[in-house]
Amino acid sequence: MSGVVRIVSKVRLNPRFPLSQRELEVLSDLLLESLGLEGRTFSLTLVDDREIALVNAEFLGCTGPTNILSFPDSGDADVELVVADDDGSSLGELVLSVDTLARETELYGQQPLEHLARLLAHGILHLAGFDHSDEMFDLTDGAVDRILLEYGDMDGGE
Template sequence: MIGVAPGLLHPDLPCRRPELAVLCRDILDALDLGGGAFDLRVVGDGEMAALNRAHLGLPGPTNVLSFPAEDPQRPDYLGEMAVSLDTVAREAFLYGQPPRAHLVRLLAHGFLHLAGFDHGPVMEALTEQAVDALALTDARLS
């Protein structure tokens, strides 16, 4: 399930469930995680700051939070993720990246955490592999 916070609007980023669903499925396919179920909540900085404090005890918003599933009854369920479009837009500007490409990068990063990957060279390479794979079909990523 994909949920989007009410009133969330960023002109350079997908903010509607159907477009986000296609984007997530394309990312999962690029990461060879296709078929995995997940829950995604797309939020603004205010809600992300609350999630960050509640789950990690950290102040302020972050870009993405991932909560891997631990349900042996649902082996196809990857887990839950939250992404702040406010932070994505801000970071894309700061890093000089197309906003959509940065969103793909963060979603791929989050999905890899859900699949059990930790930070490091393998995760970084797989994340960039997903960004590159989607860039081949989406001119808005470059």
């Protein structure tokens, strides 16, 4: 493992959360590779809906929980949830609600691994400077397809 992601869990993981911390590190490495971001790193903070709603309100002025928030490492807008890398390889930080992840897998009819990969790829692309566009959605779909091929029939424990 190349240490591409620093994971901070501020919540007891939902049993439906598809991967262990080690597997989440491997997933993150594969996503960065599939998105052409090898050599880059990011921090991932796992929280519940209550915590992400607080972060959403404090930093973005939005009300309520959301699935994932992206805070690019711009040097001037540090959310200070975790310590950033000093070597300049950090893309920034993602904050993911494991409660929303579990709820949305039901809502969208996706396997937990697929939806997790989609949220992480989407968030990583925001960290890399992408805005919502056809290109971003195509890159996200390609990365998710790669993850599903790599993991085969893994279904997140269902």
